[in-house]
Amino acid sequence: MRGLTGFNAAAPVEAEALLLSCCHSLRWAERVAAHRPYPTLDALLAAADEAGYDLSRADLDEALAAESSALPHPDAPPAARTALRAAHAAYESSFGHAFVISLDGVRPGERLDQVLAGIRSRLGNEPEEERVIAADELRRLARARLAFRLTEGLTARHSGP
Template identity: 90%
Template sequence: MTALPAQHRGPAPHGAPRGLAGFNAATPAEAQALLLACCHSHRWAERVAAHRPYPTVDALLAAADEAGYDLSRADLDEALAAECSAVPHPDAPPAARTALRAAHAAYESGFGHAFVISLDGVRPGERLDRVLAGIRSRLGNEPEEERVIAAEELRRLARARLAFRFSEALTLRHTGS
């Protein structure tokens, strides 16, 4: 998912490791499945999984960032192909839904992939405006300039998704759920 926060990526894969200890002890395939749910670049997931064990979630996030900076053109294409356009909240007015669909269509037509933007830290009531403003401001970019921006946004999304997965696992463990 492109513009929505990490929690909207859906639940962790069935049988996914819980917590950092579980991630560190998981098989390479299990670890990569969790990572691919955060950024769909096989090379990125393999690289992050291969550097286990991580002593802290912060160390894992730093490794994910580093791997994100090293995405090749093919890796970025693979990851962007798996992203999809965000949909507005069901309570959004019809005009907002129409505007968002039109903006996404224009972006995808111009750049060949879904619009990606990290909304980590953006309040829910501001997300639609942030996405629309982001699309409008980036539509005028040259393709190579937009690839650089999309790569940075994808790296930020992967980091936020990973942080959410591990905060969710930690919360479940601490609440006894």
């Protein structure tokens, strides 16, 4: 699938598969795919955001269940890897799903600290408060993933040596 044009022209099952790789809610993917064609990438991203705001509790549970805890870079110090694993385990034990956070705009060298700080600050949330925050982070992640898959991701996949 090549960019927005390819997304707009793709068979529904192909468009939904791409969308599910961004946010694993079938209802979200079907809704965004059903409103094609999109005139611009911004229009598509706005529609993805809007559909994300309409996720039911079950839709959000479905999407969060497909997320996994990100492991730190193998070059991270052992203490940082241990701290991150422990923080993820505590979060998942408290809330029943993987910790999600959008790191869009965070420099690579600051991501580990941002994730650790995010988990630690959010561990004190009440379950419903955390659910709202996780839903917002999931929307941001889906938007970033979708933009990547339709722009930068294509350049990397289709550029030759």
